[in-house]
């Protein structure tokens with residue numbers, strides 16, 4: 001293809017490391033612990049609800065911001081779980097996953113040339129989506145093992161062009177769960193410098209040691225926060241693309257307008273199925289989910305320690321960052337390829353989540369696998385560890 005047919009905003013980008021690793025993994029028939037595919041079976045109830053919705057001809061466009069039943073269910077969840085009230089009529093927009101919510105929010109609320117602060121390690125899709133929206137992402141390093149941040153450093157990176165800060169809690173890839181005190185510190189900065197807060201809470205039900213706190217629930221923050229999420233991970237339906245953005249009415253209206261222009265609406269029958277799921281499941285569904293993932297995390301972190309790829313044990317989400325130095329590779333990409341070819345298990349190079357060198361010493365594993373696949377991956381890695 002002729003390079004001059006490619007827009008400047010994407011010409012410098014390569015396909016994500018996450019996608020590239022899935023291809024490399026499939027090529028050798030490996031176990032994919034790279035991409036956060038979440039290949040555990042979806043709940044029967046949700047699958048049945050989707051079939052019923054299709055059979056009942058729920059096949060047309062919904063309202064641009066989603067069908068009423070799902071918006072009502074989400075508003076209810078926000079009140080009960082996130083402790084923030086959003087009006088289902090004009091403050092919630094159903095999107096194509098949290099990624100769709102983020103893309104729409106950036107387009108709707110920020111201008112080209114604006115700076116957006118992002119904690120590092122960051123989810124590469126956040127960084128690059130901001131970049132193609134014409135924004136300048138600015139990293140704020142988090143220091144392991146707790147991934148603490150330095151408030152003075154945040155202040156020092158704020159310029160007259162800074163318009164927003166992104167919070168991802170629980171975080172991908174760090175597993176960091178921002179405490180209430182940390183969120184209060186960030187909130188104070190948002191208020192002082194009149195910043196928007198975009199908060200991606202897609203892993204909100206996956207916390208292991210602490211409670212999940214939503215930024216929008218803090219005093220003074222609801223009006224300047226966009227809360228984004230999806231049911232991809234909660235209901236193991238990453239390919240359905242049902243997510244949402246919630247914000248005060250003027251912001252939600254702008255986000256909804258962009259969502260309409262880009263996508264018209266999210267898939268109608270799948271919206272209905274997710275609404276049925278939210279209406280049906282009680283709190284124990286979500287606490288069981290966290291317990292299930294906690295077990296997977298523990299099994300896998302123990303294995304990583306055993307084979308000398310020391311993990312930074314995550315407090316939430318379903319990824320584990322591990323020290324790759326035992327592989328003796330020149331960089332993280334080489335370490336990931338070496339591990340894939342020697343053990344048949346794929347992980348993502350840590351460099352995909354950092355601007356600087358720090359990521360070169362890390363690999364990210366995703367533990368959202370069935371128990372059988374996780375056990376197989378552990379066996380293969382243990383064999384690798386014994387041989388190398």
Ligand code: GLN
Nearest residue numbers: 018019034035036037172
């Ligand atoms: N969020 C998931 C991850 O970080 C999936 C991303 C993707 O499939 N592109 O791996």
